[in-house]
Amino acid sequence: MTKRPALLALALWLIPLAFLAYFFYQPLIAIFRVVFSERFSQGWEFFEWSQVSRPLSFTFFQATLSTLLTLLVGLPAAWLFAKFDFPGRKGLRSISLLPFILPTVVVAAAFNTLIGPQGWINQALMALFNLSAPPLKLLNSLPAILMAHVFYNTSIIIRIVSSSWSRLNPRLEQAARLLGATPWQAFTKVTLPLLAPSLLSASLLVFLFDFTSFGVVLMLGGPQFSTIEVEIYNQAMNRFNLPVAGLLSVIQLGITLLVTLLQNRVNTPRYGKAALNPERSALRRPAKRWQKIFVLFMVICLILLFAVPVVSLITRSFVTLEADRGQRGEVAVGLTLRYYRELFQNRSGSIFYVPPIQAIRNSLLYAGVAILIAGLLGLLTAYALAQRARFNKFLEPLFMLPLGASAVTLGLGFLLIFNRPPWANSRFPLMIPIAHSLIALPFVVRTILPAIRSIPESLREASRTLGANPLQVLLKVDLPIVLRSLLVSLVFAFTISLGEFGATSFLSNPHAPTIPVAIYRYISQPGALNYGQALAMSSLLLLVCGLGSILIEKIRLPGEELF
Amino acid sequence: MLEVQNLTKDYENKPLLKGVSFEVGKGELVCLLGSSGSGKSTILRIIAGLEEPESGAVLWQGRDLRDVPTHKRGFGLMFQDYALFPHKTVAQNIAFGLQMQGLKEEEISRRVKESLESIRMQSFADRPITELSGGEQQRVALARALAPAPNLLMLDEPLGALDHTLRTQLIQELRAILHQSQIPVIYVTHDREEAFGLADRLVILHDGIILQQGSPRELFEQPSTPWVAEFLGLGNLVQGVVTQLEPLQIKTSFTELTLSSSPLEFSEGQVCQVLLRPEDALIAPTNSASENYFECIVRDSLFMGEYYQLELLCSQTTLFARSETPAEVGSRLGVSWPADKIQVFPK
Numbered sequence: 001m002t003k004r005p006a007l008l009a010l011a012l013w014l015i016p017l018a019f020l021a022y023f024f025y026q027p028l029i030a031i032f033r034v035v036f037s038e039r040f041s042q043g044w045e046f047f048e049w050s051q052v053s054r055p056l057s058f059t060f061f062q063a064t065l066s067t068l069l070t071l072l073v074g075l076p077a078a079w080l081f082a083k084f085d086f087p088g089r090k091g092l093r094s095i096s097l098l099p100f101i102l103p104t105v106v107v108a109a110a111f112n113t114l115i116g117p118q119g120w121i122n123q124a125l126m127a128l129f130n131l132s133a134p135p136l137k138l139l140n141s142l143p144a145i146l147m148a149h150v151f152y153n154t155s156i157i158i159r160i161v162s163s164s165w166s167r168l169n170p171r172l173e174q175a176a177r178l179l180g181a182t183p184w185q186a187f188t189k190v191t192l193p194l195l196a197p198s199l200l201s202a203s204l205l206v207f208l209f210d211f212t213s214f215g216v217v218l219m220l221g222g223p224q225f226s227t228i229e230v231e232i233y234n235q236a237m238n239r240f241n242l243p244v245a246g247l248l249s250v251i252q253l254g255i256t257l258l259v260t261l262l263q264n265r266v267n268t269p270r271y272g273k274a275a276l277n278p279e280r281s282a283l284r285r286p287a288k289r290w291q292k293i294f295v296l297f298m299v300i301c302l303i304l305l306f307a308v309p310v311v312s313l314i315t316r317s318f319v320t321l322e323a324d325r326g327q328r329g330e331v332a333v334g335l336t337l338r339y340y341r342e343l344f345q346n347r348s349g350s351i352f353y354v355p356p357i358q359a360i361r362n363s364l365l366y367a368g369v370a371i372l373i374a375g376l377l378g379l380l381t382a383y384a385l386a387q388r389a390r391f392n393k394f395l396e397p398l399f400m401l402p403l404g405a406s407a408v409t410l411g412l413g414f415l416l417i418f419n420r421p422p423w424a425n426s427r428f429p430l431m432i433p434i435a436h437s438l439i440a441l442p443f444v445v446r447t448i449l450p451a452i453r454s455i456p457e458s459l460r461e462a463s464r465t466l467g468a469n470p471l472q473v474l475l476k477v478d479l480p481i482v483l484r485s486l487l488v489s490l491v492f493a494f495t496i497s498l499g500e501f502g503a504t505s506f507l508s509n510p511h512a513p514t515i516p517v518a519i520y521r522y523i524s525q526p527g528a529l530n531y532g533q534a535l536a537m538s539s540l541l542l543l544v545c546g547l548g549s550i551l552i553e554k555i556r557l558p559g560e561e562l563f
Numbered sequence: 564m565l566e567v568q569n570l571t572k573d574y575e576n577k578p579l580l581k582g583v584s585f586e587v588g589k590g591e592l593v594c595l596l597g598s599s600g601s602g603k604s605t606i607l608r609i610i611a612g613l614e615e616p617e618s619g620a621v622l623w624q625g626r627d628l629r630d631v632p633t634h635k636r637g638f639g640l641m642f643q644d645y646a647l648f649p650h651k652t653v654a655q656n657i658a659f660g661l662q663m664q665g666l667k668e669e670e671i672s673r674r675v676k677e678s679l680e681s682i683r684m685q686s687f688a689d690r691p692i693t694e695l696s697g698g699e700q701q702r703v704a705l706a707r708a709l710a711p712a713p714n715l716l717m718l719d720e721p722l723g724a725l726d727h728t729l730r731t732q733l734i735q736e737l738r739a740i741l742h743q744s745q746i747p748v749i750y751v752t753h754d755r756e757e758a759f760g761l762a763d764r765l766v767i768l769h770d771g772i773i774l775q776q777g778s779p780r781e782l783f784e785q786p787s788t789p790w791v792a793e794f795l796g797l798g799n800l801v802q803g804v805v806t807q808l809e810p811l812q813i814k815t816s817f818t819e820l821t822l823s824s825s826p827l828e829f830s831e832g833q834v835c836q837v838l839l840r841p842e843d844a845l846i847a848p849t850n851s852a853s854e855n856y857f858e859c860i861v862r863d864s865l866f867m868g869e870y871y872q873l874e875l876l877c878s879q880t881t882l883f884a885r886s887e888t889p890a891e892v893g894s895r896l897g898v899s900w901p902a903d904k905i906q907v908f909p910k
Contacts, residue, residue, distance in 0.1 A: 456644070456646060458642045458644055458646035459646050459648060459649075461608075461611075461613050461633075461640070461642070461646065462640070462642055462646035462647075462648075462707075463648075463659065463663075464611075464612075464613065464632075464633040464634050465611050465613075465633060465634075465636075465638060465639060465640040465708075465713075466634075466639070466659050466660035466663055466707070466708075466711060467634045467635075467637070467660055467663035467664060467711060468634050468659075468663050469632070469634050472634075472663065476659070477648065480650040480651075481649070481650055
């Protein structure tokens, strides 16, 4: 009896491990091989030091700055959500979670409509002061990158820190006050040290996301701001210098691994139940004057931060502006549905032109296949991890590694290994949904596993004593309980696949792009129609992801976290 | 009907069960009584087929169940934590076993209805499990285990998590329902009141073996070891030494006791334990000449409703005795225990 869970776990591991070995570790090894074969044939002279040091130092610089700015906004916001009750709290919280599920290209497009040369701010200034050129050159600048990163990651700080803050026993701070501490002292000497683990863990996670950010930097930073990820892409796709791209990937992998390990280490709670709130935290209405001002100020800030880019994107996709005139002559200024209509028309004028509808079809197809793979492998893996087997301790990190490797690294590895039939079949490049499923897999496992672990063994035993055979136990007890999380994880995987840009940008056939690749291509081409179509597609993707996140909120059980 | 033969089972490399054997007859309610951690639940899990013993066998009507998987044994088990399915309603929980038998829908809904009636929870049919109180969950768990008409019903500390008033009330209900069902029952508990209130037969498990089994009355009157006597809370256990054989005389720290007879053989100088039941104590005037008379100091006198419980200090030993009249705390008091009511066990 004691040996059975181990055997079962081993059997369950078989398929996911084989899949991972073939589709994740093999490409990874290929990257190492390219780098080291170059090293041995040419010595270390195969690259110039500045090719590595420049993107590396810029990546560190922008990630650190982004993380600090995110904390600046995120900490007060975490406090707001941890302590205060105010009208619209739930709605604001939902909005604050939206960025997490938005694809990078959508965010980049949204910021483009705000601060880009054809964006609202510049257009308004031009109309106001009768200028002939956009006055603000914010696109392709560091602030654009930073803004998008703050937009993206504030929700992580809010989620992690506010939940541990609200669980903190408020009496500890009260005790400090009774012992003579000022509110500020009570905060710095009691609350802050107790929050430190979650604060550090959240900051490292944000740092990691900023460090590996690809689409945002590529689309908002322009050519002069090259992070490691963007440089990998440049070296591989524009200069065809695979060894240098590989070297950057190896460095990137090492750093993300280190940060991930660090993040896992600081994440462990240190004080057990002693610091936990014995009651369910009581949110209070802001009573004092300064509290009211603080709440109001934060609510306005957060609405501006989260809603403005999204609203800007959607509205801009329905409007033709003065700046758009003259490019095709017949454009009228005002509201228009033209960009959306154009999505469904086929103008096969240019060689590289691809009807947008086909990109949508491709994306849906890949996403469908990706969630099938990710769902199946995720279930097997989660069940394997749920067994009490000693080797799970060693297999789990092996399995969660794809989370640490960036999508760009994965794309590069796939390019090296699978750029051949059947994986790169021009009609259906199987490697794209496989790459997507690898990226979604850790999220799927992390969503399903707690649900499986939450099933008390006695439920299964009870159903057995009531006459259920093993299959019936699985179908009647496990499945109904796990189903919600499975659905949540599949919706999540679906939106991940739809918005995936990093790996896909390496793998997609020029004639068969996905939605994000098409958006990237349209938005970087001149012309109002291209711009408008990129926005229309981004808006549609935003809509789908928004619906997905609403669906997830509706079907997930309260208390579950997605990461 | 059910025979448990020589079960052994290790837990974390230490022997938990060291050869447990007992039987359950037709329609019999057997209470498996033992302190927590004694392996009672493990025995149930082995009978249910949820765990395998290191050695030994479980036989049903003479047939070895070794290769029969749990779901084909037809034994019901009511879990300590009830293990009600949180994703199903009350009625769906009860229907589960019936569905597993492949019964028709009408048959299932009829029997679920009957079952709900028997626990008087008809109006709860469509409630989610999460909205039930502890006592309601307990009843639903019992109904679920009984609904498929199992060959044998096992209950693992079913009243464990409930408060005392609810327990006494539910013991009555349980007895009525279990007797009505005519199904053989194994009832595991560590609570002797529950056991005495329900059992046709008691099986006492201690240190991996069965110390004694018999009807509640047999165990009450003739506990086989001091441990059983103490576990059942039968009275004062006092250490002594045999000083004389005919009649049997035992010297304790506070007096020399004379016993009229014992079914066990003793030798002179043997260390033994004496059971003095509080209800057998006779309160006597000081300097009385009655047998086994000695004097003590009253430490406490508690009114218990039908009697007073006296806590007496005799030399260094504390004894409890029942009395119809109160005694003054701190006063000297004479007590005696009739020679034919004292029991003695070898140490």
